[in-house]
Amino acid sequence: MFARGAGPGAVRRDAAVLFVDLVDSTALAHRLELGDYAELMSEMLQILYLGLEAHGGTVLQHQGDALVAQYDIARLEACLRSAQDCHRRIASLSAAERLGERLTLRVGVACGQILSxxxxxxxxxxxxxxxxxRRLCTIAAPGETLVCADTYQLSPDLPATARPRSRRSRDFPLPVRPTRI
Incomplete structure (x- = not known):
């Protein structure tokens, strides 16, 4: 099905979108020698790409130290596992260990209709x-994954300890109710 006004090949579908970003990357870039920084970013991005794709995601883009991936809504649980996997994988990068750096991520996951x-x-x-x-990722604490209310409702396997909390976001007219997982 083509989406109206989007041209041939555009498809509307329900999906989960994962946005992952490295905490304090600007300070890291200033602190490290350029070659060391490039080595660290290359290893990090490669590990994240492989991890997201291993869980069935499609990495759409990366900009600097951030990645965006989409998952078919039927793979929502895999998307959430990959979010947690990103945190685990980033903690054991060999380049970070060699440089004496400890890396931390923020992750946001939202569900809904997209145009691919x-x-x-x-x-x-x-x-x-x-x-x-992206907004959820921005307001997440270091080491945290936040999911939107729709994601929380569609995910019966989320931990019972996860609690929604209300936050305002400048770009959304209603309060965003992220849940930490």
Whole structure:
């Protein structure tokens, strides 16, 4: 099914979108020698790409130290496992250990309808889950994964200790109710 106004190949579908970002990467870039920083970022991105894709995600893009991946909504549980896996994997990077650095991530996950298409030969997507996952990532504490209310409702296997909390986000008219997992 083509999405109206989006051109051939554009498809509307329900998906989970994961946004992952390295905490304090700017300070890290200033602290490390350029070659060391590039080695660290290369290893980190490679590990994250492989981990996200191993759980069935499609990495759409990376910018600097951030990655965006999408998962078919039927793979929501795998998306949430990959979010937790990102935190675990980042803690054991050999380049970080060699440089005496401890890396920490923030992760946001949001579900909803997206528009998937290919631009310039690269897969991309549009829709509220992309914006919301980024906002959730931004307000997450270091080492934390936040999920939106829809994700929480669609995930019966989330820990019983997860509790929704209300937060305002400048880009969303209603309070965002993220849940920490």
């Amino acid at each position: 298409l290919t631009l310039g030969g690269q897969p991309t997507g549009y829709g509220r889950p992309f914006n919301l996952s």
